[in-house]
Amino acid sequence: MTANGxxxxxxxxxxxTIPIVFFAGVDPVQAGIVASLNRPGGxxxxxxxxxxxxxxxxxELLHELVPTxxxxxxxxxxxxxxxxxxxxxxxxxxxxxxxxxxxLHASTERDFDSLFATLAxxxxxxxxxxxxxxxxxxxxxxxxxxxxxxxxxxxHTLEFVTAGGLAGYGNSNTDLWRxxxxxxxxxxxxxxxxxxxVMQPTKFELLINLNTAKALxxxxxDKLLVAADExxx
Numbered sequence: 044m045t046a047n048g049x050x051x052x053x054x055x056x057x058x059x060t061i062p063i064v065f066f067a068g069v070d071p072v073q074a075g076i077v078a079s080l081n082r083p084g085g086x087x088x089x090x091x092x093x094x095x096x097x098x099x100x101x102x103e104l105l106h107e108l109v110p111t112x113x114x115x116x117x118x119x120x121x122x123x124x125x126x127x128x129x130x131x132x133x134x135x136x137x138x139x140x141x142x143x144x145x146x147l148h149a150s151t152e153r154d155f156d157s158l159f160a161t162l163a164x165x166x167x168x169x170x171x172x173x174x175x176x177x178x179x180x181x182x183x184x185x186x187x188x189x190x191x192x193x194x195x196x197x198x199h200t201l202e203f204v205t206a207g208g209l210a211g212y213g214n215s216n217t218d219l220w221r222x223x224x225x226x227x228x229x230x231x232x233x234x235x236x237x238x239x240x241v242m243q244p245t246k247f248e249l250l251i252n253l254n255t256a257k258a259l260x261x262x263x264x265d266k267l268l269v270a271a272d273e274x275x276x
Contacts, residue, residue: 051087055086059085064088064223064226065090067091071089071241081240082238082240088241089223089242090219090242092213092216097213099132099133102117103140104210104212104267108169108261108263109261114142115137115168116165117172118147118149119146121150133173147162155185170189172185182208183206186198189209190258196209197210200216204251212248213248214246248272249272250273251267251273252275254275
């Protein structure tokens with residue numbers, strides 16, 4: 044089993060015979076990992092977490108949390124393979140919601156100070172952080188910075204929200220890892236990996252930190268509180 048785009052491509056290059064079950068944050072077809080989702084072919088199959096597709100949903104969530112604002116930003120790592128697709132999806136969502144969206148970049152921790160300075164200069168009302176390994180590994184730091192600078196921020200994990208992030212929306216990683224385990228078991232029992240379609244998530248989680256909302260003087264709509272899988276207060 045392998046995860047993230049570079050590791051998957053390295054494993055694919057290393058062998059064409061050993062079965063590989065992957066967990067991909069990128070579009071596995073666009074990244075050249077498999078031929079198609081329904082019939083991946085070769086020796087690879089696995090799960091994709093719809094990282095790009097869920098970005099617009101996070102912008103919608105942020106807009107519901109800050110309903111009077113019209114200017115937002117999305118944080119993208121320009122070195123990530125899906126960066127262009129993530130930016131385009133966010134811009135399309137902003138256009139549909141009649142919002143102004145700034146696409147900001149960070150690929151090192153040194154970029155964070157200038158990022159939050161730019162948010163203040165442009166009077167951005169809220170920030171969406173896209174799914175990306177670099178950001179995933181710095182969730183607590185980003186949550187703390189967002190709270191310190193009073194920027195309502197949406198990411199996707201419970202760890203981020205627990206660390207002080209305002210809200211999160213994404214697939215259930217527990218469910219995805221369970222699906223990977225099921226596929227691994229089926230392959231070990233003799234099923235052909237080329238015939239096993241790449242799975243997409245079916246279970247999603249909405250996470251809200253009420254303490255952070257209060258600190259930001261935001262009122263969380265009742266419908267979001269009712270729908271939330273986890274509310275921290």
